[in-house]
Amino acid sequence: MFLQTLVTGLSIGAIYSLMAVGYSLIFSVLSFSNFAHGAVIMLGAYIGLALASKLGLGFALVMSGAGAGVIAMINERVAYAALRRRGAPSLYLMISAMGCSMFLENMVYATIGARFYAFPEFFGSRTVRLWGSSLSLLDLCAFVISVTAVFALHLFITRTRTGIAIRAGVNDMTMCSLMGVNTDRLISVVFFIAGAFAGVAGVFLGVRYLVYPTMGWVTNKAYIAAVIGGLGSLPGAMMGGLILGVLETLVSTYISSVMRDVFSFTALTALLICLPDGLMGAETEDKV
Amino acid sequence: MSGHYAEISGLHVYYGNIHALRGIDMYADKGEIVSVVGVNGAGKSTLMWTLAGVLPYKGSIKFDGLPLPARPHETVARGVSLVPERRRLFTAMSVRENLIMGAIRRNDRDEIERDMERCFALYPVLKERLSQRSGTLSGGEQQMLAISRALMSRPRALLLDEPSLGLAPKVTEALFDTISQIRGDGVTVLMVEQNAYETMNVSDRCYVLQAGTIAMSGNSSEIMKDPRVRKAYLGD
Numbered sequence: 001m002f003l004q005t006l007v008t009g010l011s012i013g014a015i016y017s018l019m020a021v022g023y024s025l026i027f028s029v030l031s032f033s034n035f036a037h038g039a040v041i042m043l044g045a046y047i048g049l050a051l052a053s054k055l056g057l058g059f060a061l062v063m064s065g066a067g068a069g070v071i072a073m074i075n076e077r078v079a080y081a082a083l084r085r086r087g088a089p090s091l092y093l094m095i096s097a098m099g100c101s102m103f104l105e106n107m108v109y110a111t112i113g114a115r116f117y118a119f120p121e122f123f124g125s126r127t128v129r130l131w132g133s134s135l136s137l138l139d140l141c142a143f144v145i146s147v148t149a150v151f152a153l154h155l156f157i158t159r160t161r162t163g164i165a166i167r168a169g170v171n172d173m174t175m176c177s178l179m180g181v182n183t184d185r186l187i188s189v190v191f192f193i194a195g196a197f198a199g200v201a202g203v204f205l206g207v208r209y210l211v212y213p214t215m216g217w218v219t220n221k222a223y224i225a226a227v228i229g230g231l232g233s234l235p236g237a238m239m240g241g242l243i244l245g246v247l248e249t250l251v252s253t254y255i256s257s258v259m260r261d262v263f264s265f266t267a268l269t270a271l272l273i274c275l276p277d278g279l280m281g282a283e284t285e286d287k288v
Numbered sequence: 289m290s291g292h293y294a295e296i297s298g299l300h301v302y303y304g305n306i307h308a309l310r311g312i313d314m315y316a317d318k319g320e321i322v323s324v325v326g327v328n329g330a331g332k333s334t335l336m337w338t339l340a341g342v343l344p345y346k347g348s349i350k351f352d353g354l355p356l357p358a359r360p361h362e363t364v365a366r367g368v369s370l371v372p373e374r375r376r377l378f379t380a381m382s383v384r385e386n387l388i389m390g391a392i393r394r395n396d397r398d399e400i401e402r403d404m405e406r407c408f409a410l411y412p413v414l415k416e417r418l419s420q421r422s423g424t425l426s427g428g429e430q431q432m433l434a435i436s437r438a439l440m441s442r443p444r445a446l447l448l449d450e451p452s453l454g455l456a457p458k459v460t461e462a463l464f465d466t467i468s469q470i471r472g473d474g475v476t477v478l479m480v481e482q483n484a485y486e487t488m489n490v491s492d493r494c495y496v497l498q499a500g501t502i503a504m505s506g507n508s509s510e511i512m513k514d515p516r517v518r519k520a521y522l523g524d
């Protein structure tokens with residue numbers, strides 16, 4: 001029973017990580033809280049929903065990732081690029097992001113409607129037996145894919161030339177452009193990555209719960225995860241997501257499901273009082 | 289127009305209402321070391337950031353016969369590289385990563401490795417510190433890295449903004465040696481310095497910048513003899 005709860009928690013946590021990593025990446029590059037991240041997650045879920053029944057989960061994940069990545073990129077070009085080039089304070093970017101989020105949600109209300117949709121059953125209630133517990137195949141799948149994706153992103157950021165350029169941009173954007181990097185293009189790449197992770201997270205959320213216009217509000221959890229881990233740190237965002245997922249699942253299983261969100265926000269506040277920089281924020285001056 | 293390698297004419301730069309550069313005319317020939325001296329706030333750094341493409345300007349900046357765009361990544365592509373005031377290294381990244389960033393536009397892996405070796409020949413200490421975070425280097429080491437990083441783009445013109453800032457006299461001397469060496473490779477150097485005496489010694493020509501205008505210009509050796517310059521900048 002405990003193992004089962006733990007795996008469920010890790011799987012939910014891994015989905016939080018997917019959301020948190022993208023959110024955190026954008027935060028470290030542009031120093032603002034991208035409140036439109038949830039809307040991108042939601043749109044990713046709808047893309048997945050449209051494709052999954054005919055083409056299968058794997059293809060839906062890839063296309064949602066790509067589609068949500070492009071949406072996030074367009075979002076940046078349309079709503080943030082002009083503000084950013086003018087050197088507007090980050091509050092302006094944040095408000096613009098809120099506007100985008102409302103716009104996208106209401107577009108979905110107006111065109112697709114407020115109905116709740118469910119993904120087709122992919123794994124049914126298929127389970128894997130391990131040490132006497134039966135673990136949901138869906139949970140395992142979500143966990144493995146999410147963790148692999150975050151690990152791949154970590155390798156990309158630390159090993160490739162584009163990754164090094166992104167970290168340089170986080171460190172000093174003007175100097176990054178003085179090295180010959182087209183920073184507009186670099187920021188587009190960052191938004192594409194963040195959007196793609198959001199799209200994949202959206203599909204997993206939709207499969208686990210339901211798809212509806214305000215499903216992106218769950219990104220509150222991603223903000224918490226990113227802050228727990230230390231804003232701007234990718235390994236931190238990942239750890240934060242996993243910890244939050246596991247804690248929440250333990251609380252709702254062993255204490256009460258009503259207490260779940262009360263608990264997460266209390267835990268966040270307590271953590272911030274004790275560790276204002278989050279788990280990995282303090283020692284890693286090295287953001288991302 | 290005469291055929292100087294780099295030619296600046298009627299250059300004006302504004303920060304909002306502040307008129308920081310007020311009609312600057314300058315030139316540099318290929319392989320020259322040109323220095324700019326001036327008191328704090330004269331507009332030296334503004335000039336450097338403008339030439340590097342960071343600040344918008346009015347007037348004309350021509351490099352190798354073509355106008356220089358006010359977009360930093362395109363300026364680098366044209367062969368102009370800036371070592372800014374206070375170095376501005378990627379402090380959270382390793383020495384090696386800083387050097388890779390310097391060559392980020394290039395695709396010739398082998399040549400990049402060879403250029404890195406060339407930097408280590410110039411500054412052996414960098415090789416020992418390859419994986420150290422650059423923010424933890426000493427001031428002098430940081431300056432060496434900043435210059436190496438700029439050289440990794442294989443610039444045709446190098447802009448140095450106060451390279452000797454905060455360095456011990458010995459280190460400054462070594463720095464000016466390498467600047468002469470870099471010029472020997474055919475690179476044009478434009479250098480801003482507070483350290484007027486050393487600068488005029490190493491440079492071919494010199495401009496004196498005063499409140500956003502060129503107050504004086506000529507061969508460094510002659511400028512050094514000018515009594516007004518001696519009084520204002522050389523501490524006579």
Ligand SMILES: Nc1ncnc2c1ncn2[C@@H]1O[C@H](COP(=O)(O)OP(=O)(O)OP(=O)(O)O)[C@@H](O)[C@H]1O
Pocket residue numbers: 303306308326327328329330331332333334335373
């Ligand atoms: N970002 C800015 N916004 C407004 N004014 C600025 C800005 N940067 C510089 N200035 C002004 O422009 C003028 C020239 O500044 P600049 O930094 O070019 O001087 P400098 O010659 O490099 O001085 P220093 O020797 O102290 O480095 C100064 O009067 C300064 O106050």
Ligand SMILES: [Mg+2]
Pocket residue numbers: 332333334373
């Ligand atoms: Mg200056």
